[in-house]
Amino acid sequence: MKIAILDDYQNIALSLADWDSLGAEIEVFTHAIGSQDELAERLAGAEVVVAMRERTRFPAELLARLTDLKLLVSTGERNAAIDLKAARRHGIVVCGTGYLSHPTAEHTWALILAAARNLAVELPAMREGRWQTTVGTPLHGRTLGLLGLGRLGSRVARVGQAFGMETVAWSQNLTPERAAEHDVTAVSKEELFRRADVLSVHLVLSKRTRGLVGAAEFALMKPDALIVNTSRGPVIDEAALLDALREKKIGGAALDVYDVEPLPADHPLRTLPNATLTPHIGYVSKDVYDVFYRDAVEDIAAWQAGEPVRVMTLD
16 A cells, blocks of 8 residues: 655654554655646555645546545545545545644734734844834733634634733624623624724635635724734635735734745745734644644554544535
C-alpha cells in the first residue's frame, strides 16, 4: 500500500504517529502542489492520501484522475475542499480526524492584541533601532463583536469579557437565549457591524456565508474598527476588504486566512500597513497536530480492517 501525506509544511507528520504500524510505503510532500496536473502525476499509485485540512483542493475532475485512490483522509472534522459526491461516485472513502478548537481561539487573541498594539510596526522598528513609533488602542471598555458564537466564537467571547469588553454577537441562527448562555448580547447583523470596535469572524464557510462581509458591512463599521478573521478567507469579500483598508474606511484587519493559500508573494494585502497577517497558523500547534496524525493512522488502520471510522458524509 502506498500512502501520500500532503502539505506537511513543517515536515513533522512522521514523528507524531506510528506510521510504521501500517506497513506501507509512505511519501511525504512538504510543499504545496498548485496544479491539478502535477497533483494527478505525483499522486499516481497512491491508494491512500492524507490531506492537511483544506490546503489542497480535491474537486471532481481531480478525483476522477486519481484512479488508484481508495481512501482520502482529511485532518479535521470537515473539509469543504473535497467534493464528497464525486468521491462517493468513484468509490473513495473519505475520513476525518478529531480537532481541538482552543489553539485557534488563542491565535485570534494573538492577532487582536498584535493589531491593537501595532506589533507589525513596532517589532521590526525595534530591530531597526527605533523606539515607540505608534500609539496603541486599549481593549477595556470597547465592544467585541462576534460574527458567529459557536465553539470558537464563545471561547473568544470569554477572553474579551476578561479584558473588560462588552460582547455582542450575530449569526443567522443565533437566539438571544443562546447568546445569554455565554453572557453575550444577541444583536442584528447591522448593529453588530455598527457597534463593534473589534469584529471577529467565526463562521463555517458555506454558500450562505461566502462573501457575507462586503462593502455594505464595511460602510457600517467605525473608522477605527478592527476586523479579525481566523475562520475562512472567503467569508469576507476580498476586493471590498482591500478597498476598506486602502481608503482607511476601517482601522485595520488582522487575518490568518485568505481566498488563495498560500497567499501569493505579490498579493496586495502584504503591502498594506493596516493589515496584520499570519500564514493560517491558528490551528498549527503541537496539540492539534498530535490529534490529526494519530487519528489519520487510526483511520487508515480501520479502513484496512474493513471497518472505516470517522467517515465524512454528505449533509
